Amino acid sequence: MPKNLSTQLGQYLPPPVLALIKIAGKEADELGQELYLVGGMVRDLFLNRANFDFDLVVEGDAIKLAQKFAKDSQAKLTVHARFGTAKLNYPGFSLDLATARSETYNKPGALPTVKPGNLKDDLIRRDFSINAMALHLNPKRFGELIDLYHGKDDLDNRLIRILHPNSFIDDATRILRAIRYEQRLGFKLEAETEKLLRRDVTMLDTISGDRIRHELELILQEDEPERAIRRAEELGVLRKLQQSLKVNGWLSKAFVKARQVNTRVPLPSIYLCLLIYNLTEKENEEFIARLNFPKSLAQAMRQTLQLKAQLHNLANPKLKPSDIYQSLHSYTTIAMQANALASESPIASQHLHLYLAKLRYIKPLLKGDDLTRMGIPIGPKIGEILDALHKARLNGEVKTRRDEERLAKSWGQNQTD
Numbered sequence: 018m019p020k021n022l023s024t025q026l027g028q029y030l031p032p033p034v035l036a037l038i039k040i041a042g043k044e045a046d047e048l049g050q051e052l053y054l055v056g057g058m059v060r061d062l063f064l065n066r067a068n069f070d071f072d073l074v075v076e077g078d079a080i081k082l083a084q085k086f087a088k089d090s091q092a093k094l095t096v097h098a099r100f101g102t103a104k105l106n107y108p109g110f111s112l113d114l115a116t117a118r119s120e121t122y123n124k125p126g127a128l129p130t131v132k133p134g135n136l137k138d139d140l141i142r143r144d145f146s147i148n149a150m151a152l153h154l155n156p157k158r159f160g161e162l163i164d165l166y167h168g169k170d171d172l173d174n175r176l177i178r179i180l181h182p183n184s185f186i187d188d189a190t191r192i193l194r195a196i197r198y199e200q201r202l203g204f205k206l207e208a209e210t211e212k213l214l215r216r217d218v219t220m221l222d223t224i225s226g227d228r229i230r231h232e233l234e235l236i237l238q239e240d241e242p243e244r245a246i247r248r249a250e251e252l253g254v255l256r257k258l259q260q261s262l263k264v265n266g267w268l269s270k271a272f273v274k275a276r277q278v279n280t281r282v283p284l285p286s287i288y289l290c291l292l293i294y295n296l297t298e299k300e301n302e303e304f305i306a307r308l309n310f311p312k313s314l315a316q317a318m319r320q321t322l323q324l325k326a327q328l329h330n331l332a333n334p335k336l337k338p339s340d341i342y343q344s345l346h347s348y349t350t351i352a353m354q355a356n357a358l359a360s361e362s363p364i365a366s367q368h369l370h371l372y373l374a375k376l377r378y379i380k381p382l383l384k385g386d387d388l389t390r391m392g393i394p395i396g397p398k399i400g401e402i403l404d405a406l407h408k409a410r411l412n413g414e415v416k417t418r419r420d421e422e423r424l425a426k427s428w429g430q431n432q433t434d
């Protein structure tokens with residue numbers, strides 16, 4: 018007797034969403050199609066973890082079903098005809114529909130050749146047994162579990178298991194995905210899976226920089242990414258991304274500290290700059306090139322190391338606020354945050370925090386126009402006076418607009434004298 022999860026599904030999904038899924042199943046039935054909920058949501062339903070990514074697989078034609086269902090349920094529909102997929106957007110969540118497909122890998126690391134198939138084909142092409150379960154959604158079999166690869170047993174035994182021995186060779190991004198799920202869920206790699214993963218680590222060389230970067234980004238979006246990074250090192254995976262990347266107690270502590278500090282910068286970018294903190298500039302460049310980091314992130318990574326090299330200048334307790342401003346104003350916020358977390362000098366960290374929290378927002382009240390109105394002739398002197406006012410304000414030497422005007426006037430007069 019197949020296991021039926023309609024009760025659990027009813028408790029897991031908000032009632033309007035459950036109702037929608039039921040209607041989708043009914044409409045699939047009317048079209049003579051079979052509809053399934055697959056992948057991460059089935060896994061997370063068993064684990065009682067929140068998940069709002071509905072992946073639906075259709076035995077038949079996903080686009081036809083999506084078009085009919087969009088009309089009846091007033092969803093915004095996006096169709097990718099080439100991939101046989103469609104997305105239905107509702108306020109607050111979306112449904113992804115895909116036509117069941119089979120995949121064959123002609124070459125390790127290359128994207129697979131895709132053909133329409135049935136649910137079984139669609140499940141075997143997946144990464145791990147816990148991600149390869151499906152729930153039937155057609156009315157007569159609503160909630161029935163299809164678990165061809167014993168994903169439920171692996172969930173119970175807390176194991177990450179690939180579906181066939183060539184899995185990591187076909188798609189080595191699964192190496193990074195395996196580590197991510199293992200550490201997120203507190204599971205273990207099943208013994209044979211771990212053996213094959215270690216054997217196939219070199220297959221990461223077959224994967225494009227963009228795809229590896231995407232997986233690294235997903236790791237850095239986890240709640241405690243240091244766990245996966247540490248595990249990646251232990252499995253010999255981290256050094257496949259860059260030979261010199263290493264984890265030590267320092268890095269883990271810095272990640273924890275990063276979460277405690279209330280930064281406005283997205284945490285994953287800070288984690289990334291901490292990850293590369295002990296690379297040389299050359300190694301950093303190799304890493305940037307290999308993973309094809311976009312310009313803005315690459316700039317933050319470069320500046321992190323440039324600032325690190327200048328940090329000794331900031332470790333002087335006698336620095337005035339204007340000196341700190343001068344040293345830091347050309348760096349990106351991410352580079353400063355990373356250095357504030359990583360610096361061994363408490364004084365340098367303090368100065369970085371002072372800049373980030375306060376100094377960067379301080380500006381003189383007077384503008385160039387105000388100075389010309391005061392009779393200071395247009396020319397380079399205006400810029401010099403504005404700079405000097407800025408400095409005076411940073412150092413607390415002027416407090417009011419009146420103070421600034423007095424100072425500007427005296428400097429302006431010195432010029433005309």
Ligand code: CTP
Nearest residue numbers: 056057058070072142143144145148149190191
């Ligand atoms: N999948 C796969 N191999 C990949 C990517 C995805 O087999 N390289 C399958 C898995 O079945 C996965 C599903 O596609 O469950 C959806 O992919 P994704 O959204 O990346 O995974 P989720 O399981 O939803 O993971 P997460 O909880 O991290 O979002």
